């Protein structure tokens with residue numbers, strides 16, 4: 001079925017991204033799929049830090065965790081993110097642990113506008129339960145592990161500049177538009193800081 005365009009699509013003024021937009025949040029929050037759509041709407045590039053690390057290492061994430069260990073993964077993650085933050089403003093989806101690392105978080109806070117895609121445990125679990133490839137969830141009780149991560153990490157994700165609820169059933173397009181509106185609201189609330197989004201000339 002061809003979906004009719006969303007009403008805003010015809011009327012939204014073109015926007016220019018002035019600072020990188022970094023999506024943070026737990027595994028399964030939708031950072032990659034929503035981020036790609038967001039980049040498409042803004043007409044900018046999209047990168048996924050996990051993907052970049054896998055390319056650079058020539059190994060999958062479970063292989064990196066198994067052979068080099070999580071600290072090496074975190075170090076590579078920080079270096080990849082620092083490099084990407086220095087490039088032309090784009091949308092960057094980060095692995096769930098990136099914003100939790102103090103040094104990586106400091107880089108993101110200094111050079112980007114961060115957006116937490118916040119989701120509840122049931123939604124996250126529904127999205128990750130049948131997908132292997134997340135070494136942190138290879139435990140006897142992966143749902144419990146995810147719940148523990150949520151408890152520990154949510155206070156840290158809350159330091160992101162913008163929080164957007166990841167709604168069950170919302171399209172990637174709808175989520176991306178919600179993020180744009182939330183970032184614009186954040187810009188209006190911070191008139192003394194350089195805006196993240198500007199009307200394109």
Ligand code: S3P
Pocket residue numbers: 025026027028031050061094095096097098133134135136
């Ligand atoms: C991790 C999340 C994963 C990946 C790695 C560690 C985490 O990324 O970076 O398995 O610490 O939460 P996604 O959030 O994209 O699944």
